Amino acid sequence: MARRKVGLKAKFAVLFVAMAVALLMGNGFWRDSVQHSQVEREMLEAARMLAVEMDAVWDFLEINQGQFVRNADGTYNVYCVVAAKVVAQKFTNNSGGVVIHYTNIETRKPTDAPDDYELEALYALRDDPGLGAYYGLVETEDGQAFRYVEPLWMAESCLECHGGPEGELDVMGYPKEGKAEGDLAGAVSIIIPADTYLASAQESAARETLVFFAFLACCLLVAFFGVSRLVTRPLGKLGVAAGKLERHEFDVDVRDVGQGDEVADLARCFDSMARELKALYEHLESEVEVRTAQIVESNRELERQRRELESMNRILQQDNLLKEDFLAKMSHEIRTPLTSILAFVDLWEQTNTPRDEGEGKIMSEMKLSSQILLSMVNNILDLTRVEAGRAEVVLGPVDVADLLGMARDGVTFLAEKKRATVSVSVGKDVPVVLSDAEKLRRIVENLVSNAVKFVDAGGRVRLEGSYDFAARELLLAVSDDGCGIAPEDLPHVFDRFARGNPPAGVVDRCYGSSGLGLALVKNLVELLGGNVSVESRVGEGSVFTVTVPAEPLGLLADGDEER
Numbered sequence: 001m002a003r004r005k006v007g008l009k010a011k012f013a014v015l016f017v018a019m020a021v022a023l024l025m026g027n028g029f030w031r032d033s034v035q036h037s038q039v040e041r042e043m044l045e046a047a048r049m050l051a052v053e054m055d056a057v058w059d060f061l062e063i064n065q066g067q068f069v070r071n072a073d074g075t076y077n078v079y080c081v082v083a084a085k086v087v088a089q090k091f092t093n094n095s096g097g098v099v100i101h102y103t104n105i106e107t108r109k110p111t112d113a114p115d116d117y118e119l120e121a122l123y124a125l126r127d128d129p130g131l132g133a134y135y136g137l138v139e140t141e142d143g144q145a146f147r148y149v150e151p152l153w154m155a156e157s158c159l160e161c162h163g164g165p166e167g168e169l170d171v172m173g174y175p176k177e178g179k180a181e182g183d184l185a186g187a188v189s190i191i192i193p194a195d196t197y198l199a200s201a202q203e204s205a206a207r208e209t210l211v212f213f214a215f216l217a218c219c220l221l222v223a224f225f226g227v228s229r230l231v232t233r234p235l236g237k238l239g240v241a242a243g244k245l246e247r248h249e250f251d252v253d254v255r256d257v258g259q260g261d262e263v264a265d266l267a268r269c270f271d272s273m274a275r276e277l278k279a280l281y282e283h284l285e286s287e288v289e290v291r292t293a294q295i296v297e298s299n300r301e302l303e304r305q306r307r308e309l310e311s312m313n314r315i316l317q318q319d320n321l322l323k324e325d326f327l328a329k330m331s332h333e334i335r336t337p338l339t340s341i342l343a344f345v346d347l348w349e350q351t352n353t354p355r356d357e358g359e360g361k362i363m364s365e366m367k368l369s370s371q372i373l374l375s376m377v378n379n380i381l382d383l384t385r386v387e388a389g390r391a392e393v394v395l396g397p398v399d400v401a402d403l404l405g406m407a408r409d410g411v412t413f414l415a416e417k418k419r420a421t422v423s424v425s426v427g428k429d430v431p432v433v434l435s436d437a438e439k440l441r442r443i444v445e446n447l448v449s450n451a452v453k454f455v456d457a458g459g460r461v462r463l464e465g466s467y468d469f470a471a472r473e474l475l476l477a478v479s480d481d482g483c484g485i486a487p488e489d490l491p492h493v494f495d496r497f498a499r500g501n502p503p504a505g506v507v508d509r510c511y512g513s514s515g516l517g518l519a520l521v522k523n524l525v526e527l528l529g530g531n532v533s534v535e536s537r538v539g540e541g542s543v544f545t546v547t548v549p550a551e552p553l554g555l556l557a558d559g560d561e562e563r
Contacts, residue, residue, distance in 0.1 A: 020216055039198055040137055040146070047135065047148035047190045054100060054188055057087050085112075088188075097193040102152075104186035108174050118189045121149035126184045137194055144194040152185045241274070341366070391439075391527060397553055398437045400465040400474065401426045407444040408463060411452050420455050422448065426465040433467070433474050433550035439524045440476075440548070446517040447478040447544050454482035454542070467552065473530070474550040479543040485536040493534055494522040521546075 088100035103114040105122050114122060121134035135148040154162065159181065166178025179185070404424040415422050444463065451461045464477040485493060496519040521544075525532045530548030 020213075020220055023216055036137070039194060043137075043146035043192050043194060044135060044148070047146060047192060048133075048150075050098070050100065050190050051133075051148065051150045051188055054084065054088060057084055099189075099191040101189040101191075102186060103189055105184075106177070107186075114189070117147050118149055118187070121147075121189070122151075122184070122187055125149070125151040125187065142193070144198060146192045146194050148190040148192070149187045150190075151187050154179050154181050154183045154185045158185055391524075393436045393527060394438070395434050396437055397432050398435045398440060398550070399432050400430050400467075400476075403437065403440055404444060404463045404465055404476075406441060407448050410445050411449050414449065414452050415461070418452065418455065418459070419457050420452055420459045420461060422452065422461045422463070424463045424465075427467065429469075430465055430467045430474075431552035434553055435474065435548065435550045436528060439528060443521050443524050443546060444476060444478065446521050447546070450517050451478050451480035451482065451542070451544075455480050456482065467550075469552070472549060472551060473547050476546040476548075477543060479541060481541040484538040484540055484542055485534070486538060490534065490536060494518050494532070 085102050088102060092099050092101075101112075101118075103112050103118050103122070105114070105119065105126070107113050117138065124134050125131055129151075131151075133148060133150045135146065137144055138147050159179070161174070162177050162179050162185065164176060164178045166176055168176050401424070404426065408422045408424055411422060448461060448463060455461060459481050461478070461480045464475075464479070466475045466477075467473070468475060496516060522532055525546055525548060528548045530546060532544065532546045534542060534544050536542035
């Protein structure tokens with residue numbers, strides 16, 4: 001699915017809008033915090049001013065206390081504290097919402113009792129005399145209000161009513177509290193409604209936000225139109241020119257794009273590139289015509305060579321068929337007299353006694369040479385069939401012990417000539433398997449005859465059979481203690497006619513070898529769907545391992561067999 005194209009203008013518009021929203025939100029948060037602090041500062045100044053004025057009233061009354069009229073019992077008609085409270089009440093009644101209240105932790109009149117905020121402030125001021133005042137914006141039933149509580153400390157004139165001894169009645173008939181000069185005498189509590197201040201601050205913030213938004217909008221519009229005129233419009237012209245180039249229209253002129261800036265430099269480079277492309281394209285057209293003519297001529301030549309190759313292939317196929325037919329017929333014609341020679345030698349050995357040692361030796365050599373020659377002929381016939389694709393896999397039950405025993409018996413005569421020992425070992429759990437017995441026999445016979453040829457007199461060759469039930473595979477191994485194979489010859493041991501060179505210091509004992517035995521082994525193993533590998537060390541011997549897939553049919557009755 002093709003992605004939807006989004007223009008630069010749209011991208012810049014989204015960017016500018018996002019920037020504006022972010023700046024407005026940031027400005028709003030900042031204004032809220034500043035507004036709260038500003039309102040609190042303004043109300044704090046107002047509260048402090050009221051407190052100063054009330055302190056002035058109190059101080060005036062205290063200084064002029066002696067000028068007030070005394071009663072017959074010596075008491076004054078007006079006391080400073082009473083006068084201060086009366087002034088505070090009058091101010092509260094006529095101020096339009098501002099409340100001035102004198103209070104203390106322990107009061108003589110219920111009307112002077114502190115509320116929760118005042119009590120909290122009194123304790124804080126008592127515990128920390130350096131605090132100066134206790135204030136803050138709080139929520140009330142009528143809205144937000146600014147609370148200000150300023151402490152009053154015991155003066156010498158206050159001790160007449162509040163000093164000692166504690167419990168004695170003062171001139172007004174109240175028990176004295178036993179306080180000393182400098183103790184907390186109470187506090188003046190001022191409550192100022194904050195709604196008016198907050199409304200004014202919000203109105204001011206709204207005006208500032210509106211101005212900020214207008215300024216920001218103007219800046220963004222200027223930036224947007226600047227980008228549109230200086231970037232997107234020139235790029236649009238370059239895009240149109242690029243479209244013409246894509247349609248092989250090279251007559252484009254973008255030198256007037258841009259206004260002496262980076263876009264103008266880009267346009268000049270683009271114009272230069274267009275002219276170079278035009279020249280290259282014109283040259284390329286003529287070059288293409290030449291190359292096309294050359295390709296047409298080359299195709300004609302290739303077609304002629306293809307017909308010649310087809311003719312040569314047919315000739316080679318005929319020659320190959322003739323070769324295979326010749327090899328098959330010649331091998332068959334050679335194998336028949338060889339079989340007769342071996343039969344006559346066996347008959348002679350059974351019915352005649354050698355007249356002397358020389359006659360027996362001649363007959364033995366004749367039998368050995370005939371067997372070797374017959375093995376070569378059989379290998380040629382089998383290899384020809386496999387490579388021609390005429391070999392078929394014939395499945396049947398295979399007793400691994402019998403298979404290895406037959407292979408051992410087939411090289412008995414050769415092993416006796418070299419006084420070599422050939423042994424067979426079959427695992428006790430190896431079952432009778434379903435495979436091609438004849439091809440397995442030819443595989444093992446070639447491996448064991450090859451091993452016997454490469455052992456010294458008195459050497460040992462071992463045939464082993466095992467079965468992997470998990471992988472359903474038959475494993476056949478032929479090992480010897482002969483001269484081994486040189487490392488550089490190992491990759492080529494399964495090639496046709498590959499005999500290899502004997503290792504340094506080792507006499508070449510590979511007589512009677514055509515170099516086809518191991519090649520036939522590899523072809524037969526692959527025909528059965530398996531693989532063959534070799535491990536060898538010079539002077540220590542070799543191990544050839546064959547692995548072929550085979551389904552189990554039954555188990556041996558007598559366990560492990562060693563022959």
